[in-house]
Amino acid sequence: MKLENLHEAVEFGAKMREEFSLQKGETFLNNGSFGAVPNCVQEVQRRFREEIERHPDDWYRRSIYKYWHESQKAVADFMHCDPQDLVCVQNATTGLNTVLKCCPYKPGDILMYTTLTFRPIAYTCQATADLYEGVKTLEMEIKFPISSDDEICEKYEDFFKSNPNTKIAILDAITSPSAVVMPLKRLVTLCHRYGVLALVDGAHAPGVLPINLTELGADAFIGSFHKWMFTPRGCAILYVKREHHAWVHPLVTSWNHGLSLEKKFYIVATDDQTPFITAKYAVEFYQRIGGxxxxxxxxxxxxxxxxxxxxxxxxxxxxxxxxxxxxxxxxxxxxxxxxxxxxxxxxxxxxxxxxxxxxxxxxxxxxxxxxxxxxxxxxxxxxxxxxxxxxxxxxxxxxxxxxxxxxxxxxxxxxxx
Ligand SMILES: Cc1ncc(COP(=O)(O)O)c(C=O)c1O
Known part of the structure; x- marks a missing residue:
């Protein structure tokens, strides 16, 4: 498969808009919610779908593996991590649900998030706590005005000192809807100093912040690719640190239960994998228009x-x-x-x-x-x-x-x- 009809030298702005199929006469100033897929990337996904329909058996028994691994490698290179530590999930909410719901908790454990946490993720923490006896959630307040990174880090540190049973903290890379870039690396380090698992909601990070997952060292990181990385919707990444592979399972149990992280996640029943296998070409688009x-x-x-x-x-x-x-x-x-x-x-x-x-x-x-x-x-x-x-x-x-x-x-x- 090749990325065709890509006009990489096109000027950003009105000319670049012609590379997208966004409705004429409309003004789109909300890319952060749902993203936009360039025509040439849409074309790749269409060709993959045609290939599936020509021979569904061959696709699900053979072709998919090669494409899936090629995309996994391209995305892992882009996010600077070992491909074996990175799998795809449908969206950021699914990725965060995955990690939160299967984390091994004990009574007394606390799931921590903040007032700036994306609400569905706060609700996921609450729903998770309801599943486990004796597990509770705590919301840490972050109010505007925010004066500095230091203020944020001090708040987290005070929280961890006062709540030594914190098992897992949701760390935002960029908050939504408030669009605040958080001091992510410092917060991950702080979590580890206090024995807290650092679970990063990086929905807005890929393509916007220069994330190096290996250096960041978070226990798990979820990032949307449809927002700022030009993939079709249905494409998010889940990075899991090696030491946690054994307990992180897909929300839906399927064929590869009990196997390696990538095997568990690459075939979750009969699913549409085209958004993720198209990610390789969306990354190429991103790089070729200037990176x-x-x-x-x-x-x-x-x-x-x-x-x-x-x-x-x-x-x-x-x-x-x-x-x-x-x-x-x-x-x-x-x-x-x-x-x-x-x-x-x-x-x-x-x-x-x-x-x-x-x-x-x-x-x-x-x-x-x-x-x-x-x-x-x-x-x-x-x-x-x-x-x-x-x-x-x-x-x-x-x-x-x-x-x-x-x-x-x-x-x-x-x-x-
Ligand atoms: C910070 C943050 N986390 C999670 C999500 C959820 O993303 P999705 O709806 O793709 O699961 C969003 C969506 O806007 C978000 O902004």
Whole structure:
């Protein structure tokens, strides 16, 4: 299989957008939630699917192994780890559920997460504690403003000192929806100093932060590839440190139960493996359009410029974090409290729905610390003009607030993050 029709010399911005099949007339400023798959990568997945349909037996009995291992190697090289320590899972939530649910607990153990932990992962901790007698969860509060990495590390250290039974801590690489880059390496070291397993929610890290899994030394690391690595949805990685291979099993038990980590995970019943085997080509796409240096220098400059522009236009406040903790591809801005959008989940959905359907703009609106916030993402297909338009539209909504009636008729299933 080859990556074909890749125009690697294409300029980032409007020209690069033509390499994606994103709907014309829509503005996509929320890559952080669901990503976007370039046409040439979509084409690879399509060809794999055609191959499956030509001969399903050959595919599941033979061809899949070679493709799976090729992709495992490409992804492991990209994440700097031994391929044997890295397997694929459908998404980050599945990966985190996997590790949390099969960890060997004893009564008294604590599962620790923070107020910035992605909510479904906090719920996974709670659901896991419910499965094991005497195991409980504790949520550590992290409030804005955040002044420095040191403040975060001190909080974790105080927590571990006060709670010596902490078995496992969820560490975010980049928090969501608040988009804070956490001092990951320092937190992993701290966990190990206090005998705590470091389980990293790295959903937003691959392709954004220069992660070296071997050097990081986390006990397990989960990263999405569909967000910033251009793969189809259904592709996340699960890295497990060698000493934990024996107790980490897929949530669904299948043929290779009891075998090596990679064997346990590479055939989990009859499944669609095309998102993961396409990852090799998505990594190639990422490298050929310029790799991390070029991509992140574009997206971080765009994020800074867009941030400044929107803040000025709306006379709004940024999320109170030091510059060094800002994500290279996302920014968060506090929105004024508006009468038509309460600072609740329903209010955020109504606001999002109005921006989506009135202006054809996709962005994330979230409740953080009791106030509505805007989260913007920057990707290689975005331009500054798009954020300027967003700012104009937001201003229109804000200025019309007194008389404005929400047009939202959507339900809670429209939740975005
Ligand atoms: C920090 C974080 N963790 C986990 C997830 C879950 O990812 P998925 O829905 O792909 O499982 C997300 C999704 O946005 C996230 O931002």
């Amino acid at each position: 991390m240096d070029k991509i992140i220098s574009y997206t971080s400059k765009l994020a800074s410029e867009a941030h400044v522009y929107i803040l000025k236009k709306l006379k709004a406040e940024p999320l109170q974090i030091p510059q060094s903790m800002e994500s290279p591809t996302m920014r968060v801005i506090r929105l004024p409290d508006l009468s038509q959008y309460p600072c609740t989940l329903e209010g955020s959905i109504a606001f999002h729905t109005d921006i989506r359907y009135k202006y054809n703009i996709q962005c994330a609106i979230e409740v953080i610390q009791g106030h509505l916030h805007l989260r913007i993402s920057t990707q290689v297909y975005n331009t500054l003009e798009e954020y300027k338009r967003l700012a104009d539209c937001l201003l229109e909504v804000i200025q019309a607030d007194k008389n404005y009636k929400t047009s939202s008729t959507r339900s809670l299933t429209d939740r975005i993050y």
